[in-house]
Amino acid sequence: MSGFAWVVNDGKVQSVGIKQALGQPGELVWVHLTTTDDHAKEWLGGEAQLPPFVIEALTAAETRPRCDAVGDGAVINLRGLSSEAMTASDPLASIRLYAHQDHVFSVTRKPLSALDPVQKQVAAGRILDPGDLISEIAQQITSELDPVVADLGDNLDDCEAQIAAHAAWELRRMVSETRSKAIGYRRFLYPQRLALERLAALPGEWLREDDRLHLNAAADRAARMAEELESIRERAALTHETLTDLRAELIDQRSLIIAVVAMVFLPLTFVTGLLGMNVAGIPFAHKTWAFWGVVGFCIAIAAVITLYFMRRHWFPK
Incomplete structure (x- = not known):
């Protein structure tokens, strides 16, 4: 089991060990685990003393974007780009978070690209509480996904332009790959939008008004990408039909x-x-x-x- 921990107390930021973070006071205590083994469950249930429902949500093998209130805290699952190669049916890596008062526990099974810039923001002292942290993670994920979705649309534009030039034979693979990626991304972006909207509406003092505004902005961006992916999927289907007609x-x-x-x-x-x-x-x-x-x-x-x-x-x- 590997990971990191950050503690923000009175504006001072400190990187500490995972075990030492639990006893640290502060406005934000962020503990992140990168693991796929059962030792994480034992640590979360033993030393961290998290409820069984939360442990199961943080360590589940299969997840989809969601947001569930747990007491005065919340369990949030989000999906973002990974530095590792992912499958076409599961193209986005998951991050599972549990926010409660001044503590945030997060778990990933695959490396999440958005974590590095978020850690830099924490180290620079720009993230001061759990609401800031979660909204920053959500914004980083949507910021990284936005150009990827735009590239899918551009690829489809190029395919349609080449169809007009009757270069149809070599485009079938490109259209199929674009359509497959769009379907894979949309599978997670649509529920992620709903999860962010639900998170922004949750009661709790650990979410401030500016945090809710940032979460709503990330949800709007996810909604726009989901709509764009739906359009790409429909255009890819029409393009594929056009290619089939041209071939016939x-x-x-x-x-x-x-x-x-x-x-x-x-x-x-x-x-x-x-x-x-x-x-x-x-x-x-x-x-x-x-x-x-x-x-x-x-x-x-x-x-x-x-x-x-x-x-x-x-x-x-």
Whole structure:
């Protein structure tokens, strides 16, 4: 079990050990654990003396964004970008928090990118209480996700532009990846917006008015990203349908060309097969001009059939 702890007391910021943080007085005591083992449950229930419901929420293997009131505190689960590679179905790392009076306990199973800038804010003395800490984490998460969601929209714009230029074959993979990422992000951003809104509405002295404003701002930003992801998902579906139609149209055009060529050569094959039989009585078999006469006759047939198809507009443009 690894992690860190910060204590803010009378404007003074101090980094301490995890075990030493529990006995420290201050306006903010932040204990963070990075773990996936059962030792975290024992420590949270033993030394930290947290309720069983809180321990289960902080150490659960699978989570989704949520906010639940626990007495005069709250359990909050959020999702953000990770420095590790994530799966397409679960693209965001979770952070589970329990805020109670002047203490905040947080647990992550995967490294969360937003934690480093938040720690810098704590070290600089800009975070003074639990409300400041949680709202800063929420704002850092949404700030990091915003350009990622915007890039998904830009990628889809590029795909649509290339479709207009008929470069459809290599775009199917790009569209599928963009759609898959949008679905994965939206899976967590929509409930995260609801969790932030519920957190901002919770009663409690540890949440000040400016903290609630910051949480509402983060919730609005998450809502906008969720709406953008929904739009991206729908556009990706339409783009995929367009690509499928273009592919079907290309196949139809090529099939038509093959059919026209086959129709041109079908009578020529009949003529050459008929004259190529090894039987007596073939007309003009001993004439010196017979070969060139047959060639000219075949060319004339091919020209007539080709002209017929051109007049009927069978050739694809």
